[in-house]
Amino acid sequence: MKGNEYIKKLEDKILLFEMRAKHLSNELRVTKQEYESSTNNYFDLLSSLEKKVQDRTSELNSAKRVLEVKSHELEIMLDLSPTMICYKDRDHRYIRVNKKFAKFLGVPINQIIGKTHSELFTAGKSKILNDDSEVFETGEAVFNKTGSIQTSVGQKSILVDKIPYKDENGKVISIIAFIQDLTILEKAEKEKSELQERIVRAEKMEAIGLLAGGFAHDCNNILGGIMGYIEMALMKMSSDDHNQKLLKASLESVDKLAQLVQDLLTLARRGVIKTSVLNLNDVVSSFLQSSIYTRIKTYNPGIKVNVDLEPDLMNMVGKQVHLDKTVMNLVTNAAEALPNGGTITISTENQYVDSPINGYDLSIDEGEYVVLSVSDNGTGIAAEDMNRIFEPFYSTKVMGKSGTGLGMAVVYGTVKDNQGSIDVHSIEGIGTTFKLFFPITREKTVRKKTSLPMKSYIGNGQKVLIIDDVKTQREIASDILSQLGYCVATVASGEEAIDYVKNNPADLLVLDMIMSPGIDGLDTYRKILEIRPKQRAIIASGFSESDRVKECERLGAGQYISKPYTFEAIGVAVKNELNRSFPAMT
Numbered sequence: 001m002k003g004n005e006y007i008k009k010l011e012d013k014i015l016l017f018e019m020r021a022k023h024l025s026n027e028l029r030v031t032k033q034e035y036e037s038s039t040n041n042y043f044d045l046l047s048s049l050e051k052k053v054q055d056r057t058s059e060l061n062s063a064k065r066v067l068e069v070k071s072h073e074l075e076i077m078l079d080l081s082p083t084m085i086c087y088k089d090r091d092h093r094y095i096r097v098n099k100k101f102a103k104f105l106g107v108p109i110n111q112i113i114g115k116t117h118s119e120l121f122t123a124g125k126s127k128i129l130n131d132d133s134e135v136f137e138t139g140e141a142v143f144n145k146t147g148s149i150q151t152s153v154g155q156k157s158i159l160v161d162k163i164p165y166k167d168e169n170g171k172v173i174s175i176i177a178f179i180q181d182l183t184i185l186e187k188a189e190k191e192k193s194e195l196q197e198r199i200v201r202a203e204k205m206e207a208i209g210l211l212a213g214g215f216a217h218d219c220n221n222i223l224g225g226i227m228g229y230i231e232m233a234l235m236k237m238s239s240d241d242h243n244q245k246l247l248k249a250s251l252e253s254v255d256k257l258a259q260l261v262q263d264l265l266t267l268a269r270r271g272v273i274k275t276s277v278l279n280l281n282d283v284v285s286s287f288l289q290s291s292i293y294t295r296i297k298t299y300n301p302g303i304k305v306n307v308d309l310e311p312d313l314m315n316m317v318g319k320q321v322h323l324d325k326t327v328m329n330l331v332t333n334a335a336e337a338l339p340n341g342g343t344i345t346i347s348t349e350n351q352y353v354d355s356p357i358n359g360y361d362l363s364i365d366e367g368e369y370v371v372l373s374v375s376d377n378g379t380g381i382a383a384e385d386m387n388r389i390f391e392p393f394y395s396t397k398v399m400g401k402s403g404t405g406l407g408m409a410v411v412y413g414t415v416k417d418n419q420g421s422i423d424v425h426s427i428e429g430i431g432t433t434f435k436l437f438f439p440i441t442r443e444k445t446v447r448k449k450t451s452l453p454m455k456s457y458i459g460n461g462q463k464v465l466i467i468d469d470v471k472t473q474r475e476i477a478s479d480i481l482s483q484l485g486y487c488v489a490t491v492a493s494g495e496e497a498i499d500y501v502k503n504n505p506a507d508l509l510v511l512d513m514i515m516s517p518g519i520d521g522l523d524t525y526r527k528i529l530e531i532r533p534k535q536r537a538i539i540a541s542g543f544s545e546s547d548r549v550k551e552c553e554r555l556g557a558g559q560y561i562s563k564p565y566t567f568e569a570i571g572v573a574v575k576n577e578l579n580r581s582f583p584a585m586t
Contacts, residue, residue: 106152302341329407337378352563494524
């Protein structure tokens with residue numbers, strides 16, 4: 001019995017345990033379902049959040065790209081603007097500038113931003129850009145303000161418009177400035193004014209010349225009659241007639257008047273005198289041996305005359321009698337500018353004009369010239385007198401004391417009659433220099449010149465490459481060297497020369513130092529030496545020897561010769577270089 005009860009109780013406990021286990025299993029199942037449902041909701045929420053983040057990121061990236069595009073478009077618009085633009089804050093610091101403005105200042109944009117103008121250029125005076133107080137205080141734009149601004153290359157003139165930029169409350173928080181460079185315009189206006197002045201001078205001298213020519217023509221007809229009558233009267237007089245002396249004195253006066261008329265014809269450029277090949281050195285030497293020069297020295301004992309003549313001066317085509325008078329008049333004029341003594345310098349030189357020079361009345365064009373210079377350290381010419389110095393009978397001196405009043409007019413007429421040009425520089429109290437430019441000729445004068453025999457610098461078929469950017473210079477050098485027995489090739493630039501020597505060896509280069517566009521003579525020679533380390537060369541230039549010429553010589557180039565070329569100068573230079581031992585480069 002007891003055993004059955006025990007078993008019964010045990011079975012009841014087992015049943016109770018099974019019921020609890022079943023109940024617990026149900027609870028676990030429910031809990032599991034709830035957990036699984038909750039987990040799904042969590043992942044759904046997480047997925048939703050991730051999608052929202054992705055969508056927002058995409059929107060932000062799109063907005064960023066739009067901003068970048070708009071910013072790039074703004075940069076393009078700013079940089080394409082023909083006007084300089086800058087954007088500044090209340091502390092006058094640059095916030096944004098366009099490339100045109102940065103280029104104008106000569107400072108990179110990244111070095112401008114965040115700085116004031118005075119911080120960029122501490123030594124400069126640029127109030128027009130430093131001071132924006134008027135716009136900030138009034139809130140009104142200002143237009144057409146002019147002033148100067150400091151840049152990396154010095155002061156520049158500008159025109160500025162300043163526009164205020166305001167916040168929603170109307171407070172000015174920054175300004176935008178639009179700037180125009182007036183420097184180029186001012187320079188152009190000055191050049192235009194100077195050109196107009198020179199044209200007016202030339203037209204005035206042309207008009208005076210026409211008037212003088214007409215007057216001289218009529219005077220010649222009258223003088224011819226007077227001289228004829230006097231000579232006829234003298235022929236009929238006996239040698240002891242006391243009137244003969246008076247008539248001879250009258251004839252001398254008429255002869256002087258005839259010379260004055262000839263000067264007028266020179267001014268009018270109507271003198272019928274045959275031109276010839278001549279050398280300015282001979283003209284100057286002849287003057288220095290004349291009685292007129294002796295008289296000038298006698299009347300002006302306090303004056304010293306220095307003479308510096310180019311030994312190998314090129315010839316020119318001109319009228320000997322007019323050039324004689326030109327030298328005389330220039331020296332006389334210089335002597336009159338030295339009332340208390342001083343120095344007159346007479347010089348001649350060959351000069352190659354590589355780029356046009358602003359002359360007294362018109363531009364002196366590129367080309368080869370012989371130049372006569374007469375300078376003094378005297379009183380100088382006042383600015384108000386400069387426009388009239390070549391006018392007939394115009395003088396600041398006492399009338400009747402300094403010749404006929406046609407001296408400088410004859411100089412002007414002679415230069416123009418010989419296709420020349422004039423350049424004048426004068427400073428009051430310092431002195432004056434007259435430079436006369438005459439085109440050269442390679443024709444020989446009738447008189448034989450002492451020179452080296454041509455056979456001493458004849459070539460033997462050696463290959464010579466001429467490098468020059470000016471066609472006429474290439475042709476002249478080629479013609480001379482071909483006649484001297486060389487095999488000649490020509491190129492128009494340093495770049496062409498480099499390409500040529502890669503496949504065509506040359507015994508010698510004739511190298512122009514100044515070439516444009518492209519690299520110059522020095523850079524050309526450097527690159528050719530990389531290809532042919534022992535390349536021989538001589539240097540030619542219309543300028544005097546410079547540091548770049550000396551650097552060429554240091555690299556191994558031989559003799560320097562100045563333009564314009566002569567047979568002997570270029571022939572001897574080529575011959576000497578071909579015979580010279582090539583030095584080791586340093």
